[in-house]
Amino acid sequence: MTVWRLVAKEIGYRRLNFALGAVAVLVAVGCVVAVLTVLSGYDVRAEGIGDAQEARTQDIGAGLKDDARRLMLELGYNVLILHKDQDLGEFYAQGRASKLMPETYAEKLAASRRLMVRHLLPSLQERIVWPEQNEPIILIGTRGEVPQTHLDPKKPMIAAVPKGTMVLGSVLAQKAGLEVGKQVKLLGRAFTVGKIHERRGNEDDVTAWIDLAEAQELLGKPGRINAILALGCLCVAQTPGGVSKEITSILKDTQVIELLREAAIRRATRTAVGNRADQFVGLEKTGRESLRLERAVLEKWVILPVVLGCVVWVGLLALGNVRRRRTEIGLLRAMGVRAGQIVSIFLARALLVGLMGAAIGYAVGFVVAAAWDAGGVALGGKAVGVAALFDPILLAATLVLAPLLSALASLVPAMMAAQQDPATVLREE
Amino acid sequence: MLHLADLTKVYRGRAKEVRALDDCSLDAGPGEFVVVQGPSGCGKTTLLLVAGGLLRPDSGGVALNGEDPYSLSPEDRARWRSESVGFVFQQFHLVPYLTVLDNVLVPSLAKRSDGAGERARDLIEHFGLGDRAEHVPAELSTGERQRVALARALLNRPKVILADEPTGNLDGDSSDRVLRHLGEFAADGGAVLLVTHDPQAATYAQRTVRMADGRLCE
Structure with a gap:
């Protein structure tokens, strides 16, 4: 049992x-x-x-973040690179840089892997009187943004202007009676009006954009530029002077102006969103x-x-x-x-x-x-x-x-x- | 073999005390069949419970082959009971859901042995229950039930059988049969202490002791 x-x-x-x-x-x-x-x-x-x-x-x-980023791009570039010897008083008074730099500086910057800025835009700007129209204008030659091949490609903030084409500010186009597709002469060279901007309410309204090489040729400054615009990362506002130090370490004879207000707004908005x-x-x-x-x-x-x-x-x-x-x-x-x-x-x-x-x-x-x-x-x-x-x-x-x-x-x-x-x-x- | 000396047991109720055992002494040697006779309530059952190591006396001593069960721990006393004592009750106390064979085998729960099954079958045959081995108690006559209880008591080869009115519910023939089996156990060298008020039991006993009001007299 x-x-x-x-x-x-x-x-x-x-x-x-x-x-x-x-x-x-x-x-x-x-x-x-x-x-x-x-x-x-x-x-x-x-x-x-x-x-x-x-x-x-x-x-x-x-x-939302992407929208904010794109909207903030509208604020434009927040870093300006000028020649080291450029007198800033003169630059602000005349709205242009008189000291020139080699155009190759833009490529040199773009090739740097430790750069915290993007959208590098070399340009040659001059205030001239458009002889054919007898109008004071700001002539800007641009080739578009220089690609940074080691980084993910980004949509450019400003597109390149094709050779033989001119993009005009609205006031200028209106005063000259120009329309898209019309032929026009500038300093003796023929251009086709490719685009007329909406009114922006600033000096862009009296600006004519053409290809950089053509501008250099017309102004007699081949291979030269007087400014490089760029867009700094969010850290531009966080560590003022950081970007400047970085760029001048690559391009010794340049000075950098950080547009801190724009950078701060951009940073604050993107952070908030x-x-x-x-x-x-x-x-x-x-x-x-x-x-x-x-x-x-x-x-x-x-x-x-x-x-x-x-x-x-x-x-x-x-x-x-x-x-x-x-x-x-x-x-x-x-x-x-x-x-x-x-x-x-x-x-x-x-x-x-x-x-x-x-x-x-x-x-x-x-x-x-x-x-x-x-x-x-x-x-x-x-x-x-x-x-x-x-x-x-x-x-x-x-x-x-x-x-x-x-x-x-x-x-x-x-x-x-x-x-x-x-x-x-x-x-x- | 079984030695009971000067046993006293008092039940203390709310209203009064009952002296169930009063200075009782008794011996039952090997091969001895002792009958204790007395009226109901005279203390016979108490005497058996005390002798069987189930009820500690207030005074006096119990010894079986010199061993006092009350000097043992409860667990050792349980083992002592399983090895030394066999109980037979008037009410049989068979387990209702077990067959005859399983009922006889119940003591093997307490004391395991390899030959328990075979011995149980031998006992069942010996007591004339061979054809009832797979029956449950409800299918048996009262005489058969008491024989099953007796077989169960003998399974572990006890030294002493303590029987409490084992014939109280039986007819004459069945009583004779049970008493004869108890006599056989005594004849084989065991000791039997049987308490009863059945005068017939005395005819099988070597010795009869009378009990009244908790006292024993030869």
Whole structure:
């Protein structure tokens, strides 16, 4: 005779008591498994929806940042490179630089890998009177931005002006009666009006842009420029003088004017937009975290009462079983069965109650959850699928914890059985 | 073999004290069948429980082959019972969900032995229950139930059988059969201490002791 044989025979004899215990565990396990599985299905769907939402928010944020960047480009260049000997008083008074530099400086800068500026635009500017029109103008020769081949290509802020073409400011075009496509002469050379700018309300309105090489030829300054415009990174406003130091280390005989106001506006705007975009993503993440916490609380409030109720119920059934077997226990003790063996008889029974309830309860709970999932009642109406719902850890935890909890619930009745005085029982019988 | 010396046991209830054993002394040697006769409530069952190591006396001593069970720890006393004592009760106290064979094997829970199954079958045959081995107690007559209880008491080859009114619920033939088996056990060298108010039991005893109000007299 063994404890397990005795337990098995007793279970067969008192099937109802055993079944009631197993049903209690089954209901508890079924509820817990169904709730956890349904919630895990929700989680999968919610994660998918959340991921898509987060990606959308990130896209919107990135778009906002890009919009801000592009809008800030409208503020124009924020770095001006002039010859070292250029008198700034004269430059500001006359609006042009009289000291010239080699055009190759622009290529030299563009080739530097440690440069923090982009959009390098070499130009030759002169204030002249347009002899054919008898109009004072600002003539600017430009070849477009010099490519920095080691960096990702960026859309130029100012496009190159094709040879033989002229781009005009609006006031100038109006005064000269010029339209796009018209032929016009400048310093004896024929040009076609390629584009007329909208009115800008500054000296650009009286500016004529032509190809740099043609300007150099017309002004008799071949291979020479008097300014290089550039766009510094956001750090221009953060570390004044940094860009200047960097450029003059490459081009020794130049001086750099950092247009700090523009740079500061650009930096502040882009930072603000960036922060706002990051804030949106952060809010999205916080929202999801909050949902996870809500889920954890919900789980706790569903699982705790169900498990507690089950433990109490199994404990009461075990107590009833002990009371019904009072004489049997007294007899076993009289025959020399030890207290520990009596405890093990009741704990083994409780383990079997828990194991059977857990196995069937898991199956029932999972089937209910799978049916719920397949019914499309969940968020988005899209089933997650049985494979995604199945959690081997939950199955293992159920098969281990339910029998353990059942045994725990039966521990006190088992101890009571073991402490029963056989003499009292046998005398009373 | 079994030596009971100056045993006193008092039950203390709320209303009054009951002196169940009052300075009782008794010996049962190997091969001796001792019957204690007395009316209900005279302390017979208490005497058996004390002798069987189940109820500690207020005073006096119990010894079986010189070993005092009450000097042992509860666990060792349980082992002592499983090895030395066999109990037979008036109510049989068979486990209702076990077959005859399994009921006889119940003491092997306390004392494991490889030959328990074979001995249980031998005992069942010996007591004329061979065709009842797979029956449960509810399917047996009262006489058969008591023989199952007797077989169970003998499984672990005890030194002494303590029997409490074993024939109280039996008809004459069944009583004779049970008493004869107890006599056989004594004849094989065991000691039997049987308490009863059945006068028929005395015919099988080597010695009969009377008990009244917790006191023994030869």
